[in-house]
Amino acid sequence: MSKKKKLSRQQPAKGHHPHRSGPQTPHARRPMRKPVSRTPAWVAPVSVVGGLAVIVVAFLAIRYMTTPTVPPASRATTAQVISTITSLQASELEQVGEGSATKVLKKTSDQLLTSSDGKPLVFYFGAEYCPYCAAERWPLIIALSRFGTFTGLSTTTSSSTDVYPNTPTFTFHGATYTSSYITFQAVESTDRNGNALQNPSSAQQALVTKYDKADTIPFLDLGNKVVLLTPSYMPDLLAGKTWSDIATALTNPQSSESQAILGSANQLTAAICLLTSNQPSSVCTATIQAIETKL
Amino acid sequence: MHRDDPGDRDEAVTTKRYLRAAVVAASVIGLGVSIYLTFVHFSAAQLVCSASGTIDCERVLGSGYGVIAGTAVPTSAAGLAWFLIAGALALLRNRRAQVAWSVAGLLTVVYLVFVEIVQLGAICIWCTVAHAMVVVIFLLTVTVRDGDA
Numbered sequence: 292m293s294k295k296k297k298l299s300r301q302q303p304a305k306g307h308h309p310h311r312s313g314p315q316t317p318h319a320r321r322p323m324r325k326p327v328s329r330t331p332a333w334v335a336p337v338s339v340v341g342g343l344a345v346i347v348v349a350f351l352a353i354r355y356m357t358t359p360t361v362p363p364a365s366r367a368t369t370a371q372v373i374s375t376i377t378s379l380q381a382s383e384l385e386q387v388g389e390g391s392a393t394k395v396l397k398k399t400s401d402q403l404l405t406s407s408d409g410k411p412l413v414f415y416f417g418a419e420y421c422p423y424c425a426a427e428r429w430p431l432i433i434a435l436s437r438f439g440t441f442t443g444l445s446t447t448t449s450s451s452t453d454v455y456p457n458t459p460t461f462t463f464h465g466a467t468y469t470s471s472y473i474t475f476q477a478v479e480s481t482d483r484n485g486n487a488l489q490n491p492s493s494a495q496q497a498l499v500t501k502y503d504k505a506d507t508i509p510f511l512d513l514g515n516k517v518v519l520l521t522p523s524y525m526p527d528l529l530a531g532k533t534w535s536d537i538a539t540a541l542t543n544p545q546s547s548e549s550q551a552i553l554g555s556a557n558q559l560t561a562a563i564c565l566l567t568s569n570q571p572s573s574v575c576t577a578t579i580q581a582i583e584t585k586l
Numbered sequence: 587m588h589r590d591d592p593g594d595r596d597e598a599v600t601t602k603r604y605l606r607a608a609v610v611a612a613s614v615i616g617l618g619v620s621i622y623l624t625f626v627h628f629s630a631a632q633l634v635c636s637a638s639g640t641i642d643c644e645r646v647l648g649s650g651y652g653v654i655a656g657t658a659v660p661t662s663a664a665g666l667a668w669f670l671i672a673g674a675l676a677l678l679r680n681r682r683a684q685v686a687w688s689v690a691g692l693l694t695v696v697y698l699v700f701v702e703i704v705q706l707g708a709i710c711i712w713c714t715v716a717h718a719m720v721v722v723i724f725l726l727t728v729t730v731r732d733g734d735a
Contacts, residue, residue: 336725343721346696350703357704454642523643583709 308401328482364446364459366532373444375538377436383553384463385578386544389553389585392430392513396513396562398586399494399502403566404515406474411514411566414548415463415477420485422452424509425460426526427519429537430555431511432461437574438561438567439470446534450483459534465487473514480508517562517586524551557582600670606676609684609726618668620710623647623662635711646710651701652721661698667714668694672723677715681727688724 333516364372406412417424417429432441443466449458463477478491480557491499502518511519528551529537541549560580564575575583591596601663624634635643646652653660668691695717702709 292717332725335728337719339725339728343696347699350700354707356706454640454645456707 294301294548299393301527304542312464318584368535369444369446372446372538373441373533374405374434376433376541377441378542379433379553381541381576382575384557384560385576387549387553387557388578389546389557389582390550390552391400392551392554392558393521394433394558394585395521395523396517396519396558396586398517401515403523404498404512406476407476408473408474410472411468411563412512413473413475413514413566414498414512415509415535416491416503416511417463417477417479417509418481418497419447419462419464419479419483419488420452420453420481421457421459421508422526423448423450423522425455425458426524426529427511427522427555428463428522429529429552430559433541433553433556434563435468436476438472438563438571439468439475442467442469447483449526450485455530458529459532460529472570473563513559513562514566516565519559523555523558526550556584562586601733603727605729607680608675609723610673612719612722612726613669613676614629616669616723617666617673619719620662621715622667623712623716624660624666629653633712640707640709641710642708642712643710646702646706646713649706651698651705662693662713662716669716669719684727688720688727691720692724718725 308326312523357449368442404412405415413435417427419425426437432444435441444463445465446461447460449455449460451457464479464482468477470576476495476585478489478495480487480489480491482488498515499510503513503520505520507520509522513519528548532540536546538553540546541552543549544553557579560574561579564570565583565586566580567575569575569580569583609698623633623642625631632646633643635641647662651661654664670689672684672687672691675687697718702713
């Protein structure tokens with residue numbers, strides 16, 4: 292045991308610093324530990340940024356998985372829904388009045404725009420992917436159906452990747468409209484996936500250029516007398532609902548769908564009555580004419 | 587050069603000064619955005635921002651999350667206060683308070699981004715600039731370590 296102690300004093304164990312066993316001189320430096328390498332400065336910021344990126348991706352995934360999707364409507368359902376919304380009771384529309392629809396129609400002081408057959412022209416410009424167009428088609432179809440008849444309307448939904456995804460609606464692409472009071476022209480520029488569908492004619496493009504300076508859709512020109520540049524209600528009202536759900540809700544004047552959609556339809560009806568000199572009188576009633584004065 | 591050398595220390599002090607200046611600059615940018623959004627909220631002026639598609643400031647700021655819950659105070663006013671205090675803490679060189687404040691800011695940003703993406707499905711580009719400034723301030727704060735000067 293003592294032999295071992297003696298040996299350890301004379302021969303320091305492996306790994307011991309030689310300064311400790313050697314004689315200390317006045318100029319000797321303080322003993323130092325081997326410098327420990329610090330974590331590089333970039334590690335913390337990169338970790339934080341990486342962590343935030345993972346969180347954002349997780350949020351996007353949650354949004355994608357929780358977005359309500361609407362099952363496609365069958366041909367019979369589509370026909371039923373269109374029949375319901377185009378034959379709503381006039382008394383119900385009267386009861387709703389302007390409802391909760393936002394006043395988005397703007398009057399202009401321009402000359403009445405007519406089509407080649409001399410009837411006032413109503414021009415719609417939108418796209419199938421656009422959720423705001425999806426929302427606005429409901430009241431527009433209801434209002435136009437009071438002056439004429441649509442054929443060939445079909446159901447679709449707005450884009451699944453845009454805001455208010457999969458908003459249930461209809462498309463004017465492939466539909467025709469006949470009326471003895473007005474002419475209706477519609478351009479759906481792309482389908483719901485953004486693929487090109489229709490291009491506006493030069494005359495239609497001129498209207499867009501003149502009135503829709505911010506280049507937003509939906510754009511609606513009612514005979515150059517009234518224009519619509521923003522939707523009259525938000526598409527989230529229709530989120531997760533089927534066409535049948537909405538059509539059923541529209542038969543109840545107290546429902547939030549009726550208040551927004553029928554309220555907007557009445558405003559559009561009033562704007563059209565402005566173009567037709569309040570014809571037909573069965574549509575351009577005192578209630579509608581009262582709305583007309585507030586446009 | 588050894589860590590304890592005066593030259594090394596001077597370099598660290600200079601770096602820390604630049605980082606502090608960067609925090610103040612980020613606070614000023616965030617403050618500017620917050621003042622603009624608060625002004626638009628109270629004056630009903632037209633917001634310079636896209637209003638359709640995924641980038642939709644109106645959708646975000648006009649939602650229930652555009653104001654502090656239960657009040658009429660816009661969320662941007664809270665941002666204004668946060669950037670003001672973040673800039674002041676950087677000037678006062680109170681690192682511990684700075685770290686705590688920037689962590690609180692970062693957690694709030696994560697919540698607001700959750701609201702934008704998951705709840706609303708829309709992004710407010712002005713808010714994103716303010717959020718980016720909070721993240722920058724957080725990164726700069728954690729980059730300045732006690733041993734750096």
